[in-house]
Amino acid sequence: MKYSLLSFFLPFTRYPYEGHAMPCPGCGHGKSTRVAGIDRRLKRLTTVACNHCGLLYTNPMPTDAELNAYYSDFYRFDYQAASTAPKEKHLAKRRNEAAIRVNQLEGLLPAHARTLDFGCGSGEFVTAMLALGHDAHGFEPGETYGSHAQSLHGERISIKGWQEVEYPERFDLVTCFHVLEHLRNPVDALKQMARWSAPDGRVYVEVPDLGSARGNKGFGALHFAHLLGFNHHNLIVAAARAGLVPEKIISPTGIIFRHGTIDDAAVENEAAKGSALTSALHGNGKMMSNYFRHQYRKITGAYR
Ligand SMILES: [Zn+2]
Structure with a gap:
């Protein structure tokens, strides 16, 4: 281990990284406003909101090397993931999610579609697509989950990151579930998709979805692994820069895209909406009050 465990867990201290200041990873604009100086572990972590599209992001942003060190040494502690094999409870939850996602794709795919799951985890979505007769593939850089997926599906799974893995043929469908928020270069990743x-x-x-008023956790939603916090509008802005336009909206931040372009005025409009939504939910010191309100609602059962 490069760092001590304490350096990632002791409250009110900084995370052990230097990083570097970055323009918005979603829309590319340079101006941002600081919205939080602390994360859900009560550690010091600076999160800013892009003034143009409202994307929340960690700034300074960790470098690739710093992120690799974190993932190799600490990620499993953060997510209470098993170090040798995924837990059955985790797998059952993922199977359930895969079944729901497969249903959402009904009518959009040809028979025997060639599919790729970008960051496939323990492989449940690949399993679900294979069960429907599709030619499903996936890759996962995390050794524990990737090995589990590979034990089920062999050569269909690569234990590699998105910048290493290669595919000679294109796919009818590329899926990416709860991965993009972990990446420091989301537009490059979307371009690759x-x-x-x-x-x-x-x-x-x-x-x-960081654009939802319900369940707004304030700074409780922020942590080191989630470098980015999207809402519906700035997800569309980032995808547009990769040549992708929405085809079917499943949820505010669950979108099926196709190739295409949106005109500049429409992109600007989405960015303005994204920024307004972020300001309304997270601006002007709301990160703190929303954290305590969320804790109170959880304790009193107000969400039920
Ligand atoms: Zn932006």
């Missing part, structure tokens, strides 16, 4: 998908193919992206 677009390149991997056939001209008439689809890209289905889902990320946590």
Whole structure:
């Protein structure tokens, strides 16, 4: 281990990284406003909101090397993931999610579609697509989950990151569930998804929704692994820069895209809406009050 465990868990201290200041990873604009200086572990972590599209992001942003160190040494502690094999409870939850996602794709795919799951985890979505007769593939850089997926599906699974893995043929569908928010270069990742998908193919992206008033956790939603916090509008802005346009909206931040372009005025409009939504939910010191309100609602059962 490069760092001590304490350096990632002791409250009110900084995370052990230097990083570097970055323009918005979603829309590319340079101006941002600080919205939080602390995360859900009560550690010091600076999160900013892009003034143009409202994307929340960690700034300074960790470098690739710093992220690799974190994932190799600490990620499993953060997510209470098993170090040798995924837990059955986790697998059952993922199977359930895969079944729901497969249903959402009904009518959008040809028979025997060639599909790729970008960051496939323990492989449940690949399993579900194979069960429907599709030619499903996936890759996962995390050794524990990737090995589990590979034990089920052999060569269909690569234990690699998205910048290492290669595919000679394109896909009818590329899926990416709860991965994009972990990446420091989401537009590059979306461009890669677009390149991997056939001209008439689809890209289905889902990320946590930071644009929802209900369940707004304030700074409790922020942590080191989630470098980005999207809402509906700035997800569309980032995808547009990769040549992807919405085809079917499953949820605010669960969107099936196709290849295409949106005109500049429409992109600007989405960015303005994204920024307004972020300001309304998270601006002007609301990160703190929303955290305590959320804790109170959880304790009193107000969400039920
Ligand atoms: Zn932005």
